[in-house]
Amino acid sequence: MPEHTEEKKGKKVEDTGPVILSGVFVFPNGDRYEGEYIQQDGSIIRSGRGVHSTTDGSVYDGEWADDKMNGVGKLTHHSGAFYAGEFVNNQFHGRGVYTWPNGSSYEGDFVENKLEGKGNFTDTEQQTWTGQFRYKAAPGLHFQLRLQ
Structure with a gap:
């Protein structure tokens, strides 16, 4: 489980939908994610806007859904x-x-x-x-x- 800090944004996707949270995560391999996410079954799922930086210097800044780059964004390679x-x-x-x-x-x-x-x-x-x-x-x- 990655280390993280979080803050509740206080918005829901829908009345019955998951709460979108915002935080910073550092993964065991050193990658870093800062942005919106949801918690589901004890897991962190990137969802909404966020920036993921890898240890090799690649950076994705954009939209996430289902813990994947989905939507509009920019991926810069090292x-x-x-x-x-x-x-x-x-x-x-x-x-x-x-x-x-x-x-x-x-x-x-x-x-x-x-x-x-x-x-x-x-x-x-x-x-x-x-x-x-x-x-x-x-x-x-x-x-x-x-x-x-």
Whole structure:
């Protein structure tokens, strides 16, 4: 069981729903969570807004449900790469932007952590390519010409 401090926020999800609490937890592996949670059967379940920091320097700041990243948030890796967008069950799923440490980025659809669907890739020279992405393939991309 992680060490923690807590404060009651005094709000209920519904009249019959669990009480949302707020606190700070340090897990046995050194990870730290600060945010909203519920207690269920003696367990702490991250639920609501919160920030989880790992010992390797990765940080997730966003929405939680069922003790998983669910909703909108930002996950920053220790490498400097980051994803900002929608999460479902700890995966990039929905609309989002992934930015690599070199500054290139993909903005578009994600399905289970994969670039999947319509999106735009911007390279390190700030040139943008648009089209359909299929995980690691992107046949038929179109270059977006920017005249200034």
